[in-house]
Amino acid sequence: MSGPELSKTIPETRERLQAVRNAGKSIGFVPTMGALHYGHARLIEAARSENDFVAVSIFVNPLQFGPNEDYSRYPRALAADIDLCRSRGADLVFTPSVDDMYPEKQLTFAEVGKVGDNLCGAFRPGHFRGVVTVVLKLLNIVQPDRAYFGEKDIQQLALIRRMARDLALPVRIAGVPTVREPDGLALSSRNRYLSPAERTAATVLYRALLRSRDLAQAGEAGASVIKKEALRVLESEPLGKVQYFDLVDENMQPVDRVTPGIRAAVAVWFGSTRLIDNMELVRIDKDSQ
């Protein structure tokens, strides 16, 4: 099985994808920061099943890391990443350098107002501005029909969905369910930072989310009751330091009452590693919409 085409530059990528469009083929796009895991594989599979041509980008975007964050130590694993792209049938892997993406000082940024204010946005100033700006730029380069993002980064997904609507981007934004380890830990490129003891403790995010969902599905609608119980679960784990636990609506605004579509979202530090996760507490009944 031959591997995907590799493209390192913006002009090369544009030219290749223009030929794909000219041939009347649809394009699915999976933007990533590399260090790919099975969660990314599911994004590529989703793109593969809905499009004629699948492009994956691998770019660790400096704009979205704060000065004290893990940009320099963020895992890079290009050979393994390309193998994974090949195994899931990606057609093109785009690996621009920082100089390709930002040949001059980036002056233009997109921001999505209140959707980025809470949860991670409250603790990582500038992070989502960097995320939505690079995603917008990648979408302008690739010009896909559909772009795929994991639900694990739910605030990122909400921001990108809203940006796409607000700016009339000619792309469908697709969310793909979180993939978990057998014990419930959400897959993340940052899980590899965890010590064995931290790795064991890290299931506490999932346990707190499950407990919240159980409460909600048993009829508890009070956000404060659910939040208190979830924090009790989270704080029972001495290796973890809770950053936030909140119930939010689709615009990532805190709510007082649980209604269909409301999600619980959580962030916990384990040493110098920060993990996030989220879960829909009561499913939206799609049939009734």
Added chain:
Amino acid sequence: MSGPELSKTIPETRERLQAVRNAGKSIGFVPTMGALHYGHARLIEAARSENDFVAVSIFVNPLQFGPNEDYSRYPRALAADIDLCRSRGADLVFTPSVDDMYPEKQLTFAEVGKVGDNLCGAFRPGHFRGVVTVVLKLLNIVQPDRAYFGEKDIQQLALIRRMARDLALPVRIAGVPTVREPDGLALSSRNRYLSPAERTAATVLYRALLRSRDLAQAGEAGASVIKKEALRVLESEPLGKVQYFDLVDENMQPVDRVTPGIRAAVAVWFGSTRLIDNMELVRIDKDSQ
């Protein structure tokens, strides 16, 4: 001669233009706020000469008007505008409503950092954020090969050029020289607000710019000398109230010395009407680039 097609909605416009693209035709785009004059005609002519299909949008964008600005009284003249579009050979006129463009509260904005800080940007907070955001949205709807903007709004042009580069927009941004009345007044939809006396006085912008250019071309390179002399010309006109006169580089940053490409930019109030104009003082020698 049949008139241009008219399109009022985003889906209708997208569908029509997708058919144009599928036919392998290039698209030139002229975004306007209507109240079209001969300056706009030149934009449409430029688009006509370089593209297979020409789309013009007419949309008075509320996002770019401040609370005390002239949004509600901004001139609307749709029938005459469509006549002008017809006479210059436009193929499609897109006239979305405010509800089409902003069906929900706009949370997403693009901003272009320091390029928008000076000149008009210093006096119209939020104005350029509204401008670049609506232009980005219109570009996403029309997806043109080339988009045309007048050099009269030089800061707007600089912002849009920089946004296009920073966001890798798949479009070429073209600037079209300012069109002037025989006495030098730059064409503007707002000129119709002027009383006869103000209209006569309004040539002072052009006179101050010409005087600046004459000085620069005679070898005067000191920005402060040129600025002082231009202000003397401007202040000789009692009906005008100068808002700014500055010498700026291509990123709209003030300069101390005149070099090729530097522009003088000016804004003057006449009663409740604000006029702007600008001029390159020493031409960039294109052959030497």
